[in-house]
Amino acid sequence: MMNVKHPTIKKQVFDFIIRNGLVSKVDLMARLTITSTSLSRLLEELLNDGLLLASELGRSTGGRKPILYRVNPEHRAVFGLEISRFTSSIGLYDLNLKPLAFERWQMDDQMTPERLLNKITILAETMMSDCQIDREKVIGIGIGAVGPLSREEGIMLQPRNFPAKGWSNVPICDWLEQRLGLPALLDNGANTAIIGEHWALRNEEVNHMVYMHAGVGLRTSMISSGQIVRGAVDMEGSFGQMIIQTDGPRLGDEGNYGALEALVSIPALEKKIRSQLKLGRTSSLSDIPPEEIQFDALRRAFLQKDALVTEQFLQTATYLGIGIANLINILHPEAIILGGPLVNVHKTIYETVIQVAKSNIYYSPAYEPKFSQGQLTEDAVTAGAAIMLLQDWELS
Template sequence: MLTHSNPLIKKQIYDRISFLGTVSKADLMSEFPLTSSSMTRLLEEMTSRGLIVISGLGSSTGGRKPILFQTNPKHRFVFGLEISRIYSVLGLYDLHLNPLSQARWKMDDRMTPDVLADSVANTAKAFLTEHGITSADILGIGIGAVGPLDHRNGIILEPEWFPAPSWRHVPICTMLEERLGIPAMLDNGANTALIGEHWALRSETIRHALYVHAGVNIRSAAMSEGRILRGAADTEGAIGQMIIQMDGPKLRNKGNSGALEAFVSVPALEERVRAELIAGRISVLSGEAPDRVNFAALVDALSQNDSLVMEQFTKTAVCLGTGLANLINALHPEYVVLGGPLVSAHPLVFDIAVEVAKKNAYHYPEYNPLFTQGQLTDTAVATGAALMVLQHWPID
């Protein structure tokens, strides 16, 4: 039998209270191998330290109403940072992951690693002043970034498509630790998004989940038995190299021929529409110079039900659904979360992708995963990054 003084069991119980939100002693006793007296002492100790608080009384079946506990949201605070190709987001959170402040930066050609790190540090310090918090109250900063990464050493390796130069071998954790004086942790943004969405959906007791982000490229993360699946390398972008058409095109002459990203990505969509405009197709974009037609213009044209743009978004959605079916048939998730600018551009993208994925899922409809755009949507990466720090916090 473990004792209440074991640091590991303390952390596990704290994490369980955090995950469930509100629990009674009996709820915890059913899950942990402690005696009643040991559990009582542990809860009293954690309450006296301010780690947890009494949140009220539960319902009774005839005896005393049980005392309910929850983690203390103001005991400490945590930062979550998303680094993406289009924008980056910093959030300050309490320990219930309630967002207290948030800032966003456009990732244009001026946003080099040093400029972003300085902006993050200055904004983070302003957040602390605004909320009367000191750096001693901060557990750390979690970072969800575009890969590939060396997440153990906190380095962004060689990501593609960043507008600014010098996003190569960036020691982002060291850069922020030096500027802020707090620990930093790094993981790829698909993983932190899935961590965040899994937390947001915790009442559903999900064990197996898939997250796919469709934007400048295709990124994915998978979870089994509540844990992120990791391979021998950081592979969040590997889904983009899934071949869905033998001898098909390459995206900008890189990667596999007929790879998913050559059909499902912002650059691929832009290239297809530009080619159709050059060929003389009629569109609300016909008056524009083809090389100046960008994703924002496509989304605007789609909102006007432009037939050319709708046709190309539909093709994108069909190909996305095909890639999803391949992943689903290999991983068998319960939940499939779809995110990214391509998915959020218009409901037809999500609807068509899901329809195609279901049609090609093995054993459907007997096996019928739930498809969703998630609870956190565009804050999932930053929220999950903050949660990553909380999960690794050694409360002793």
């Protein structure tokens, strides 16, 4: 597994250029603590290494036109991988984080860790071959996965609600390093998603941001002053355990009674609609045995304007809006990005969540954070995993 190190000044120069596109030496001098002579030497090294290209001349301010530097996108490549309970995906990216190849697939009850490992190996090898990229040019593979996990040890610990068996204490980094011969780095999918979205918004300089993913569970992450906020323990699923109904239901045999996740998640929604159907409520799903009803059927029924399903989806969106308002009232972020299959079913769901959240923000209207579904949407985890690994990559 990769060791996370404090970036050298050479890496800081490279990272600044990769984030800002075309950059002059003056731009770098204004942002970094470095002498002009040292910066010239580092830029020359990066050019000789093939990591940078000297691009077109910039606008003159009276003297010679400055040289502009940019990253050479073809010099190296990096993999990003998402491992989730609903879908998973892998992408191969160049140094500008442009996807060269991408594949997404459903996670079913046959997708054990061993089967997933085989699939990832085949896809990665195929992508490198099809894109004509030598293994030596690939920096490594960043992984955004469902928690809880050990980032330091590269292990997925005890994630709940995977359709297949065997998802317990999975040493995913070691396995992938052995199969692919590439360094691997693991973090929560919510963290890699917010890394990706923060990257996509880099020109807007958003310092404080919250990401929330609503799917099989509720997953959250936060960036403050440009850095991931990490607690003493894995925080990814903590938002879902916020109690909003003291005498409310419990999801399965774990977690708090009346927790948000017991009211807002795919399993919770499936459970509520199955219960209503057993009570005799009419629906376009009435011909399906209640216990066989899955989220895909609920999504189709919502899009077909089924009254029962619409009612339950909107109730779920209302609870989610309340939960997000509670989060906003504690953290006061500048921006909130909402993702996941529950929110992405239809714009009506997203708009309901936002409307309820906004109506319960304590300092409104003086304080009005920006809401969005993000720039990268469902690809945020995968792209963010690649960016995470690129950020931790040590230049020689």
